[in-house]
Amino acid sequence: MIDETKIMQYADGTLPEEEKEAVEKAIESNSELKKLFKDYQETADILFNLGQSIKSQPLPNSLKEKLKVLNKAQEKVIEITKPFAFFNIFKVQYVGIAAALALFFYGGFYTQGVMMDKKIDGDLTVQEFSQVSEFQTVAKKTDNLKLKKQIKSYEYSSTRITNVYRFFDEEKFTDELNNVIADLKEGDEFELSLKDANGNIIKFILVKTFESEDGFQCKDIAFKKKTSLSRTDSGTNLKLSMCKKDDRYKLVSINLSK
Amino acid sequence: MKEKLDENFVKSLVVIAQGIAKGNCDPYELVSGAMEYLIKNKEKYMDHPNLKALAVLKMKGLFIDDIRKSKNFTSLTDEEGKEMEINDERQMDMVEKMEVSSEAKKVLKTIKSMGEKCQEILMLAADQMSMQEMQEITGVKSLGTVLSRLSNCRKELKGLLAA
Numbered sequence: 399m400i401d402e403t404k405i406m407q408y409a410d411g412t413l414p415e416e417e418k419e420a421v422e423k424a425i426e427s428n429s430e431l432k433k434l435f436k437d438y439q440e441t442a443d444i445l446f447n448l449g450q451s452i453k454s455q456p457l458p459n460s461l462k463e464k465l466k467v468l469n470k471a472q473e474k475v476i477e478i479t480k481p482f483a484f485f486n487i488f489k490v491q492y493v494g495i496a497a498a499l500a501l502f503f504y505g506g507f508y509t510q511g512v513m514m515d516k517k518i519d520g521d522l523t524v525q526e527f528s529q530v531s532e533f534q535t536v537a538k539k540t541d542n543l544k545l546k547k548q549i550k551s552y553e554y555s556s557t558r559i560t561n562v563y564r565f566f567d568e569e570k571f572t573d574e575l576n577n578v579i580a581d582l583k584e585g586d587e588f589e590l591s592l593k594d595a596n597g598n599i600i601k602f603i604l605v606k607t608f609e610s611e612d613g614f615q616c617k618d619i620a621f622k623k624k625t626s627l628s629r630t631d632s633g634t635n636l637k638l639s640m641c642k643k644d645d646r647y648k649l650v651s652i653n654l655s656k
Numbered sequence: 657m658k659e660k661l662d663e664n665f666v667k668s669l670v671v672i673a674q675g676i677a678k679g680n681c682d683p684y685e686l687v688s689g690a691m692e693y694l695i696k697n698k699e700k701y702m703d704h705p706n707l708k709a710l711a712v713l714k715m716k717g718l719f720i721d722d723i724r725k726s727k728n729f730t731s732l733t734d735e736e737g738k739e740m741e742i743n744d745e746r747q748m749d750m751v752e753k754m755e756v757s758s759e760a761k762k763v764l765k766t767i768k769s770m771g772e773k774c775q776e777i778l779m780l781a782a783d784q785m786s787m788q789e790m791q792e793i794t795g796v797k798s799l800g801t802v803l804s805r806l807s808n809c810r811k812e813l814k815g816l817l818a819a
Contacts, residue, residue, distance in 0.1 A: 406806065406807045437810075440814065441814050442810075444763055445782040445810075447760065449784060453668070455667075455670075457667065460688060461666055461687060462663075464688060465662075468661050468694055
């Protein structure tokens with residue numbers, strides 16, 4: 399039996415050449431598949447026309463203005479050499495340093511999955527590795543790291559990060575933590591007002607205090623229990639790395655593991 | 657930035673945003689927010705090989721932020737696929753005000769009445785994205801799953817339009 403997705407690919411003209419003959423024969427000899435083929439052709443046209451119809455609308459002036467700014471920025475950025483900054487460390491060319499740091503911070507703690515999310519200028523950049531071995535491989539091959547893979551990881555991880563942010567109010571957490579962090583020692587358990595997705599108060603543990611390679615004072619704060627990130631998530635370990643910058647601890651990475 | 661940033665780039669984002677925005681969220685606001693993000697982070701992403709994927713990802717994040725601000729957590733679903741329960745009357749109003757053909761409005765409204773995953777993948781298909789690009793943006797691990805999801809959603813769309 400021919401897979402329906404093959405019929406769809408054939409209708410869209412994206413089926414590999416070597417598979418076409420078999421699919422053609424199947425369509426010719428089966429009226430149901432023939433109908434399915436026509437339906438796929440029809441939906442391809444419908445979607446194409448929809449896309450074209452939306453694109454035929456003029457852009458609002460506000461978006462046109464932003465496009466101009468973006469294009470100007472694109473021209474200017476070529477001339478700018480960006481200064482090195484700790485919070486920009488996870489830029490692609492520094493992935494090796496970040497990966498090495500991550501191995502140092504988290505290596506050996508997790509056996510199933512390691513996910514590093516570095517914060518850059520108020521936004522999260524995500525790096526995910528399905529296995530520690532892959533993580534280590536990437537750390538060794540930073541120069542050859544394929545950007546494509548990075549984006550894929552970024553997007554997959556981002557979905558999970560957005561789940562964290564559904565209940566995690568970073569600003570509030572940072573404010574409250576800065577009020578108590580000076581009194582905390584390694585191993586101390588504490589609570590803030592932060593609640594999980596089910597409305598339960600979250601308990602935290604200060605796992606360790608350390609100094610980053612850049613000389614920043616940092617602390618790892620772990621969620622005491624696994625936290626459910628979504629209705630179907632049975633539980634995820636969360637650990638937040640906070641580093642002191644400008645006399646204030648700020649979130650620099652989120653680590654998720656199963 | 658390797659990708660050409662012209663009006664077509666922005667219009668592609670507008671198409672895709674239609675599959676992300678729900679409830680009171682305006683698709684054009686998502687596009688605007690994603691562009692602001694790119695402007696703000698221009699240095700970081702100057703060599704990004706897939707700027708559109710990055711912008712789409714940002715739009716998804718902005719949508720979540722929008723929901724978070726409106727304190728509408730409970731009706732949001734997770735990545736495992738349970739349907740969103742956001743009232744989409746506002747979305748239908750927005751579609752009605754678009755200057756597109758009545759046929760396009762009908763199709764768009766039908767898509768917006770479908771599940772979250774179908775809305776997303778069908779609008780990616782409407783933007784003529786390749787399967788690989790769809791896989792990158794949806795974050796689905798297997799290409800087979802993307803194919804299967806698109807196939808099922810197109811069948812569902814066909815059924816709904818015929819009803």
